[in-house]
Amino acid sequence: MQHFPIFLNLAGRRVVLSGGGEAALAKLRLILKSEAHVTVFAAAPASEIRDWAAQGKLRLVRRALDHGDALCAALFYAANDDDAEDARVAALARADGALVNMVDNLHGSQFITPAIVDRDPVTIAIGTEGAAPVLARQIKRELEERLSPVLGPLARIGKTFRKMADALPMGRARRDFWADYYDQAGPRAHAAGGETAVRETLDTLLTKHLTRTAREGHVAFVGSGPGDPDLLTMKARRALDEADVVIFDRLVTPEILELARREALMIDVGKEGFGRHTPQDEINAHIVRHVADGHQVVRLKSGDPTVFGRLDEEIEAVTAAGQSWSIVPGITSASAAVASIGQSLTRRGRNANVRFLTGHDMKGFADHDWADLATPGQVAAIYMGKRAARFIQGRLLMHGADPETPVTVIENASRPNERTLATTLAELEPALTNAAFDGPAMVLLGLAPRQAESRHTSETLQTVDISIEEAL
CATH class of the missing domain: 3.30.950.10 (Tetrapyrrole methylase, C-terminal domain)
Known part of the structure; x- marks a missing residue:
């Protein structure tokens, strides 16, 4: 990964752009969605840029960029529709200490602007490191179609409720509350009565979660399939997303492990024929201990757990400990x-x-x-x-x-x-x-x-x- 993805806080910070044509307009439409103070240098700006300046959305300087014009800028865009001029102003901006993006010039840029799916305050950035901009736009289009338009309002309302939700114990209890809100209660309430109904629902939902007993530990024996993440079942994906602990075999591929929740504890208990070996009793002990601690455990096995997966031995161990379990089948090799x-x-x-x-x-x-x-x-x-x-x-x-x-x-x-x-x-x-x-x-x-x-x-x-x- 050459470009490390981050979300930069531009509220109140300076962003400078050089250019007044089509390339500049394309960048400004995106930049103006932020809370940055935007300055544009252009001797002959497009009418839309002039209108934005008149509305106070940006500051327009009607001349070419010069030394010192990019001082204190967090970001600088060279968008002059002219390679030579872009190279000139980029050198000036670098000398002023700004991070530089040259439109349609990957090698001359210190950062790139991704394709963005905007569900403010939810933002999804899609980048291909300049390798396939058309693919990035295709992914953006697919995500736009899949993500509900109410996702933004739900997130915005949820943000105002975070301090009240802190009354729940940290960890699993809070995650269950927010999952319930975003997956079920929030969308239902918005469909029934808009944002007012959503706010009322949050109070009721919090009371429900505060009064219910803590969720007991559970282990799901999950088949990860033969290795291709596209062959993983939806149920397996949900289990990985909810897991506090993932206990996985050697043959589970890194691409599938990447689908686990980032905060989950990952435990490698791989066995290799005539090589590294984790005793079965030790694996059983890992499962029983973490379920006893109230965790949601995924015992992740290659292929299907019911086919040469030593499933019975592990089920017998958790059953003997009086713990709950379930099986999520996978595609066998x-x-x-x-x-x-x-x-x-x-x-x-x-x-x-x-x-x-x-x-x-x-x-x-x-x-x-x-x-x-x-x-x-x-x-x-x-x-x-x-x-x-x-x-x-x-x-x-x-x-x-x-x-x-x-x-x-x-x-x-x-x-x-x-x-x-x-x-x-x-x-x-x-x-x-x-x-x-x-x-x-x-x-x-x-x-x-x-x-x-x-x-x-x-x-x-x-x-x-x-x-x-x-x-x-």
């Missing part, structure tokens, strides 16, 4: 992996069932019904199968599996660094070793990527055609 290769886990005429298997368990490499898995048409999604690949390959071949059975290994399914290895059972090793996968991988037995499968079918048909021609 097998679903993401098979979607990546354009296939389906089941198909009429091929397989009426699919197995979810683990490559190893607490005792080592996991054992399964190899004879049944070796029969034609079987499909299995093998979790944690990367290190067990040679063992799985050997067991299946030993029980008569077709060496040409397709096997696909998907590393980092759904993530930007996803990689796919399409091979056969006979070539699984050494192909997997040669691929040098170092991320989480899903092994799909009995499935090839759809493109590879189509290519194989085409090659087979071509061979048949040649054979017919030779016979003729």
Whole structure:
């Protein structure tokens, strides 16, 4: 991040702009929304700038900027629609100690002005560091459509009520009050009777929250999906937004952790095969202790918590402690992996069932019904199968599996660094070793990527055609 986003208090401070044409007008329309003292230097200002000066909205100096004109300015804008003049006045402003923005000149600017969604006093700034202004405007348009017009009035009224809301205990109690106000009570009241009704509702709502018992601790076992934050469920997002404590696994991606509330305590309890290891008893103790302290806890697991997630052990621990819990399912890695290769886990005429298997368990490499898995048409999604690949390959071949059975290994399914290895059972090793996968991988037995499968079918048909021609 090259440009650090901040909100600068311009109330009563000086902002200077050089220019009087279209570029200047575009900037002034935004700057004049602030409480800054604005001075414009322009020898030939547009009529709209002259009108603003006549209305007292800005001070207009009808000449070009000179030495000392930007002294004590918090911000300076070079907006002359002339590159040479912009460079000249920018140098003068820097010498006067002002932070400089040159319109449409990213490299010459010390700060940039973002696209803004204005729901005063709520302001959303959108920046792309100059890389994609059109994208910033698109995001602005989408946010404008999504955010209710009453958001501003609710925030403005809520600001006047903050001291009274301080009667609630700090932390969870206050957050619950404000969440109730902004999510439900405030919008309902505004729709029913405008700002007067909102103010009346705040008094009633505060009394309700002051008299209710403290919210008990709770743990939500949340599936974070395979890694792509777009695949996270809405319910999972809400849980992360409300969490006081997030206890997360190693495979949960940083992009998803970023969605947690900034003030939440983040506890890494990652486990790595044949590497760093957090004992399950220690994880259980973390959960129970924080729920007992009255916290809203999210136990964040990669994929779906009900699939090879040791969920039962953790539920038993909180149940034994008499604590409340809930499960928020997620998209399991097998679903993401098979979607990546354009296939389906089941198909009429091929397989009426699919197995979810683990490559190893607490005792080592996991054992399964190899004879049944070796029969034609079987499909299995093998979790944690990367290190067990040679063992799985050997067991299946030993029980008569077709060496040409397709096997696909998907590393980092759904993530930007996803990689796919399409091979056969006979070539699984050494192909997997040669691929040098170092991320989480899903092994799909009995499935090839759809493109590879189509290519194989085409090659087979071509061979048949040649054979017919030779016979003729």
